[in-house]
Amino acid sequence: MREKLLRVGTTYLPVRNVDLSSDWYIDKLGAELSYKDEDKAILNFANQSFFLVKSNENQSSNFIDIRGNERFSLTFEVNGLDALEDIHKEFKENEIDVGEIEDRGHSGRNFVFYDLDGNKFDVWSELSPTFKEK
Structure with missing residues (x-):
């Protein structure tokens, strides 16, 4: 079977404050801002787009594995x-x-x-x- 999915285009990340987080990614990681409103920011870096999505407190993209380690x-x-x-x-x-x-x-x-x-x-x-x- 030939590969059908060619690349990851977008990653969504939960953030509490879209303005502060987008500034952090721009200043610290060199991201480029392509869009921002009160609920989300779209940033480009590392050859893909990242959507910073306004979320509730204590949300993150991390998960806990079977051994109890944060991943x-x-x-x-x-x-x-x-x-x-x-x-x-x-x-x-x-x-x-x-x-x-x-x-x-x-x-x-x-x-x-x-x-x-x-x-x-x-x-x-x-x-x-x-x-x-x-």
Whole structure:
């Protein structure tokens, strides 16, 4: 069977304050704003669109796995360990809540970070082969 789904185009993230969150993503992650109203903001970065959707308190994109660990639902990729170390340092300097760089037993290294609303994200030092080809 041939692949029919070609890419992820949009990710939806719950936020409490659309203005504060969109400013955070623009300032901290270099996102570009393409639309904003009182209920949502549409940002473009990492080769896709992110909708920041106004939500109730204590909402996030995180989930708890079977062992009780909080998990992220999204991993960003950078091109190599040097790039991972550089962005980790930059995030710390920009006062983003970041975890330490980890060896998780597979190729590459990772670290996690959080946005203003506690949405947890992962960053991995390995680019997907398909993306490298492009």
